Amino acid sequence: MRTIRVLIVDDQPLIRSGLHATFSKADDIVVVGEAANGVDAVRMVRSQQPDVVLMDIDMPRMNGLTATREIVALDRRKPTKVVILTIFDQDEHLFDALRSGASGFILKHAPIERLLEAVREAAEGDALLSPSVTRRLIDEFARRPELSSGSAQTLDRLTEREREVFRLLVRGYSNEEIARTLVLGDSTIKSHVQHLYQKLGVRDRVQVVIYAYENGLVPVSP
Structure with a gap:
């Protein structure tokens, strides 16, 4: 069984200790350290090489956005994934954090099972956005400029099935949910998702979402 190495970053000791206690109950997760600011x-990350960093945003010395950018930019064979910790899903820094390279958001008061799932998903390379976060992104960026000709040409290269997967990805659906919705196998969906990444020139699910918002491709219908 693979062990996932986690670094907890938050300036509040009680939150760090609570998260540490949560992850200590999982057989496949080990906390390799705690930090109270972005500099540390x-x-x-350089010394411990964790698989996943749970990152607060508002911290002294260096905030979580700057720290995320520096961590994502580190030259490592296996990049560390950053998951932003937030109290509210209306965090004003949401989009900036995703643009900084974060793999997603998780609420600090999320159920234990969801916290564990978030770490595992990030470690496997799956970016994560809660439905409420995805909804806020849609509300925030649906007012962006009209579809550019370059974006239209890119979408023209997608197959009809890939477009269906694209629309569901942008709404925050997981691979399993997409498979159920389209009545397809999990492996087939994974293949479609990888083809989307290649054609859109993005690295993960969050990047697909950002691509859609920046180019006026947000699906507003249910």
């Missing part, structure tokens, strides 16, 4: 977080 970047230093510990």
